[in-house]
Amino acid sequence: MKSNFHTYFKYLFASGLASATLSCSNTKYLKQGQMLYTGAEVKIENDTISKKEKKELQAALESKLTPKPNSTVLGLRPKLYFYNIAKEPKKDKGFNYWLKYKMGEKPVLLGDVDREFNKDIIVNYSENKGYFNAKATYDTVSKNKKAQVIYTLRPGAQYLISNVKFQKDSTLINKEIQSLSDKTFLKTGNPFDLDVIKAERERIDNGLKERGFYYFHPDNIIAQADSTVSKNHKVELNVKLKDDTPDLATQQFSINKVIVFPNYNIQDVKDGKYSVPMNPDSLSKYTYDHIHVVDPQHKFKPRIFDRALYFKEGDVYNRTNHNLSLNRLISLGVFKFVKNEFVVSDSLNHKFDAYYLLTPREIQSLRLEALGRTNSANYAGSELNLNWTHRNFFRGAEQFKASVYGAFDVQMGGPENAQNIFRAGTNVQLSIPRIVAPFRFNSSSAFVPRTNITLGYEFQNRTQYYTLNTFSGSFGYLWKENVRKEHELKVLDVTLVSPAKVTHLYDSLAANSDAMRRVVQKQLIFGPTYSYTYTNTMVNKPTTFYYKGTLDLAGTLAGLVSGADVKKDKEKKLFGIPFSQYAKIENDFRLYHKFTEKTSLATRFIAGIAYPYGNSDHIPFSKQFFSGGSNSIRAFRARTLGPGSFDPRTIQSGYYFDQSGDVKLELNAEYRANIYKFLNVAVFADAGNIWLINEDEQRPGAKFSKEFLSEVAVGAGVGLRLDFSILILRLDLAMPLRVPYYEKNDRWTFDRINFGDPNWRKDNLILNIAIGYPF
Numbered sequence: 001m002k003s004n005f006h007t008y009f010k011y012l013f014a015s016g017l018a019s020a021t022l023s024c025s026n027t028k029y030l031k032q033g034q035m036l037y038t039g040a041e042v043k044i045e046n047d048t049i050s051k052k053e054k055k056e057l058q059a060a061l062e063s064k065l066t067p068k069p070n071s072t073v074l075g076l077r078p079k080l081y082f083y084n085i086a087k088e089p090k091k092d093k094g095f096n097y098w099l100k101y102k103m104g105e106k107p108v109l110l111g112d113v114d115r116e117f118n119k120d121i122i123v124n125y126s127e128n129k130g131y132f133n134a135k136a137t138y139d140t141v142s143k144n145k146k147a148q149v150i151y152t153l154r155p156g157a158q159y160l161i162s163n164v165k166f167q168k169d170s171t172l173i174n175k176e177i178q179s180l181s182d183k184t185f186l187k188t189g190n191p192f193d194l195d196v197i198k199a200e201r202e203r204i205d206n207g208l209k210e211r212g213f214y215y216f217h218p219d220n221i222i223a224q225a226d227s228t229v230s231k232n233h234k235v236e237l238n239v240k241l242k243d244d245t246p247d248l249a250t251q252q253f254s255i256n257k258v259i260v261f262p263n264y265n266i267q268d269v270k271d272g273k274y275s276v277p278m279n280p281d282s283l284s285k286y287t288y289d290h291i292h293v294v295d296p297q298h299k300f301k302p303r304i305f306d307r308a309l310y311f312k313e314g315d316v317y318n319r320t321n322h323n324l325s326l327n328r329l330i331s332l333g334v335f336k337f338v339k340n341e342f343v344v345s346d347s348l349n350h351k352f353d354a355y356y357l358l359t360p361r362e363i364q365s366l367r368l369e370a371l372g373r374t375n376s377a378n379y380a381g382s383e384l385n386l387n388w389t390h391r392n393f394f395r396g397a398e399q400f401k402a403s404v405y406g407a408f409d410v411q412m413g414g415p416e417n418a419q420n421i422f423r424a425g426t427n428v429q430l431s432i433p434r435i436v437a438p439f440r441f442n443s444s445s446a447f448v449p450r451t452n453i454t455l456g457y458e459f460q461n462r463t464q465y466y467t468l469n470t471f472s473g474s475f476g477y478l479w480k481e482n483v484r485k486e487h488e489l490k491v492l493d494v495t496l497v498s499p500a501k502v503t504h505l506y507d508s509l510a511a512n513s514d515a516m517r518r519v520v521q522k523q524l525i526f527g528p529t530y531s532y533t534y535t536n537t538m539v540n541k542p543t544t545f546y547y548k549g550t551l552d553l554a555g556t557l558a559g560l561v562s563g564a565d566v567k568k569d570k571e572k573k574l575f576g577i578p579f580s581q582y583a584k585i586e587n588d589f590r591l592y593h594k595f596t597e598k599t600s601l602a603t604r605f606i607a608g609i610a611y612p613y614g615n616s617d618h619i620p621f622s623k624q625f626f627s628g629g630s631n632s633i634r635a636f637r638a639r640t641l642g643p644g645s646f647d648p649r650t651i652q653s654g655y656y657f658d659q660s661g662d663v664k665l666e667l668n669a670e671y672r673a674n675i676y677k678f679l680n681v682a683v684f685a686d687a688g689n690i691w692l693i694n695e696d697e698q699r700p701g702a703k704f705s706k707e708f709l710s711e712v713a714v715g716a717g718v719g720l721r722l723d724f725s726i727l728i729l730r731l732d733l734a735m736p737l738r739v740p741y742y743e744k745n746d747r748w749t750f751d752r753i754n755f756g757d758p759n760w761r762k763d764n765l766i767l768n769i770a771i772g773y774p775f
Helices: 002-027 051-064 078-085 095-103 115-128 172-183 194-209 303-308 319-331 504-509 514-519 556-562 758-764
Strands: 036-044 135-143 146-154 160-166 221-226 234-241 254-261 286-288 291-293 335-346 351-360 364-375 379-390 399-411 421-432 450-462 466-480 485-502 523-535 543-554 582-594 599-612 663-676 679-691 713-723 728-738 766-771
Touching: 002 078, 036 051, 051 115, 078 095, 115 135, 115 146, 160 172, 172 194, 172 234, 194 221, 194 234, 254 335, 286 303, 291 303, 303 319, 319 335, 319 351, 523 556, 679 728
Parallel strands: 036 146, 160 234, 254 291, 254 351
Antiparallel strands: 135 146, 221 234, 286 291, 335 351, 364 379, 379 399, 399 421, 421 450, 450 466, 466 485, 485 523, 523 543, 543 582, 582 599, 599 663, 663 679, 679 713, 713 728, 728 766
16 A cells, blocks of 8 residues: 555656656746737626526626637646747748747737637627526636636626517518518527527528528518516517618529530639530520530530429429439539539520530540558558540430459468469449339439449469359349438349369469368359448548448249249259359448547447358359458458357468358448657557358357357457548558367466467457558
8 A cells, every 4th residue: 555655646746747748848938028828718697597597698798808828738848848949941841840840839918818809709609599688797816927807797687588470561571571470490488599580590590491482681680579568578579671672683583594514614604603605595405304404516415404304494492392303413523623603594584595514524534553561361462453434425414334353462471381372353244323113203302313234354373273154144233212211122143153274283272171172163143133322421420330231132033933032952053053052241330529629429330141052052152241350350360260260270281261151240440640740650450250050060169059149259459540632541450369179168368368379469469451451
């Protein structure tokens, strides 16, 4: 106890000495008569409001006071200290400039504080919150060249709303306002609040914009407050149009003509304004379903505008269709700039023409990409991609993409028999901006639904072992309900894996491993897949989340037709190849919480299962789950973890191959912090594993059972992220804390950690180099 007391005392003494030293060292740089401003406090003297309301009012008032004092850390002001000790730089660069103006912070002095201005802010804000009799004073407290300002507010009683009246008259706009009044934010009995009144004006404006009043503005509404008609601190509100409201703002407009310029030149913009012809009848154009398209060269089929534009001739203007049309034009992906203008063409009947000025992107582009990569499985390699894109393939904003690629991965240490890998292939995709189907698909989303058709081929050569040919194709639909919800349905998703060459060496290694033999078996996989994504990560909230669920059903209809669903001794085949039957579901949950602007916590949970049935006893290797690597359990090399408690060290001759499973559970947590501009750090922990549905005698411990929790692997580490906006380079250093293939009661590895042992570091410290965040 005595020893602990002395240690504690020394810590307190050292902390106090450091605090006193830094505090004194900052004030000693002040000139004669200067005082360091340490902040302000607002005291509220009122017995009629609750402690909660008083606390909220106090916090709101203090947040509006200016200037803010110098930032503190544990009561110290290190940024101010850096500013003070750094010499005045001669140039706007160098160490002194960086220390003084980047790391440092200029002192905030009492002389910088306009106390009368702050007092007025306190009174005005209080009055805006219904404290009409508010009065404020201030006092300055100073000591040791430091000063604090104390503001005292006597708000009086808060006025409540006694009645809300929407003034009536015989005009059309007033009738529309009256129809909106039942949803008013102004409620009898609530406190008078100017912010609520502003929100009410915005609400009325939004409602009128939906009913054709394009030129209306929230400032055209006034809410008159009368506190003389009631006693006991009550106020009556009278909501009405201002007397000086422009006549144009009170008129309900409808669409006269819809005119599209799909080849508009952005260089025609002058003084920030778009130039549009005032007489559309003089233009060389053609009409499609009452939409006038000015496209002399016929670069675009007019029906794409009919699908994208929600306005038709004679429609009453509304803001929803206005925004929907603009968003759908942008989501076509073929226009770089989209501008909309309304020009009054018939003032007597309150009609205007809707102009859409569209600047196309480059219709074709060719891009060459060279990538370098490394992973925790001791492979380093490079990939070369040549991509060609055509954004208007059939003149209907169809996007056609074609790519060819080649890649190689070379083993750099690790298992001596891993061998090198070479891949080459090609992919083509046609994306059509509509649903191509025998049924009608209506979407009121701001995003254009798409029909996607893909074809692909890949040649893979694992030197000295095998060569595989993989053919793939799909046909399906992609659509968004809104910015948060996305659906993708592939009606048909086909994969054919065909071995071109399997060496005797691989055959000998796989002689006692069914899993290895299945890697080079012919596989025909086809069926529908569906995925649903929900995310609100784009909103500015402290806590956001992301979810993606995927369902994959292979061989379902073929099994019913062929009778493969009824278990028989002989596999059913299609084109001489046994087809796979399985059901697979995967769920990916992510939660992000922001503590401050520079610190956050990211978590992810993955749960997936794939179940073979009918014509299949096993899930195809390419459709199984894998664990380990830079985006998974980072303390284990890529695809080496699991399944279950299977020990990979028992594999013949140290041969390395990917471990796969039918069940996957994974949990990740990562604390992220920005320490300087592009430099970010992270501390993370990962847990999880994969398992098999069925027993595998050649991989004992691989089956999923009630003992699965004891087979969960755990790893942790630290990371460095270089965020260059267009590129995020990530380096994660991790080590295992729990190894599932160790003895059951000895799987935690804390007692084995030995950073001083080079052999331990070689086997347990895993460096992952990757692009982008892991989740």
